[in-house]
Amino acid sequence: MERREAAAALAYTGRLAPRTIRTDPGEARDQLAQWHELLHDVPFTTDHGWDVREAIRAHILDSPYPILPVDVARKWRAYRRDRLDRHTDPTPAADPDDPGAWRAELVSSRHAVAAGAAAPSTHRQLTSGGPHPDVEARLRAIGSYIPPTVRAELARYRPAHAAREAVVAQGGPDALSVPCGWCHARTGEPCRQRRVGPDSTRRGNAVRTIPHPSRADLAAARLGQQQTA
Ligand SMILES: [Zn+2]
Structure with a gap:
């Protein structure tokens, strides 16, 4: 106080x-x-x-x-x-395959409960179906399952997503709005780093934080067309 x-x-x-x-x-x-x-x-x-x-x-x-x-x-x-x-940890809205994001959301909800900013969530509420009333209130307030503070914290765990948001926030072209002609990533999907072994077999396809330059160029050209149309 x-x-x-x-x-x-x-x-x-x-x-x-x-x-x-x-x-x-x-x-x-x-x-x-x-x-x-x-x-x-x-x-x-x-x-x-x-x-x-x-x-x-x-x-x-x-x-x-x-x-x-x-x-x-x-x-x-x-x-x-x-x-x-x-308090029983509610099921996070984060992708369960992303342990970092999952954990960050759990920690954030525990802090909120301990500080009295959110009501404890009990087993009964967990199994009764539908989002917790607090979650609904938060959704109404910000229009997203992810509060801005958590979103900022999650950025480290979702570098490709964060990079995309940063470019769009600055008025730049959203490369993911077009497919990639280089790695054949579909619209909305991040570019992938294709690693080809000496025997021409694929060795992995790690997600790239930065889209392929040709894809960014294509998105920029589309954006230009839309703006002049
Ligand atoms: Zn690509």
């Missing part, structure tokens, strides 16, 4: 338990600095049930001891642990 939020939490504490807050101006400043220091990575509220005021209120009701910021930080850690215990 930010400093003004720490001040609000402290003010709330003062309303419920007046003797816990300092009234001398110098001491009050020190107390606020201490609360802010210890609670800067604890959110004031989240969309999924955490509210620092609830934590403060519960402590004051439950404990005979004056509340300290560390009590609030401990409650936040317990809340995170509890959410992760209840």
Whole structure:
């Protein structure tokens, strides 16, 4: 939480338990600095049930001891642990054959749950079919299964795709909009590096990050025609 939020939490504490807050101006400043220091990575509220005021209120009701910021930080850690215990990794939208992307999406969804930005996903929700409500909300918000932050993270795992997006974003021709006359990649498919062995047999066909130059030229010529038409 930010400093003004720490001040609000402290003010709330003062309303419920007046003797816990300092009234001398110098001491009050020190107390606020201490609360802010210890609670800067604890959110004031989240969309999924955490509210620092609830934590403060519960402590004051439950404990005979004056509340300290560390009590609030401990409650936040317990809340995170509890959410992760209840969380079952949902099936990522990423291609299962792409372990890097798959893992990145799992890690991202766990971070979101731990931080209170997303609700835990349980087995029951997993088997009930259809996307999780959170996923639907996210889809509506951004029109894609892949949030922009995750997409950026995935770029390292999908170099050909990322290179294509970068060229198109800069207004350049999308080479994949035409077939490749060199490697015979079809429209929409990336170019492949054909490796031919000494006995003329194919030795592999790794995906090329950069399309073959003749294909890029063809796409540029098409784009030019479209723009002048
Ligand atoms: Zn090609």
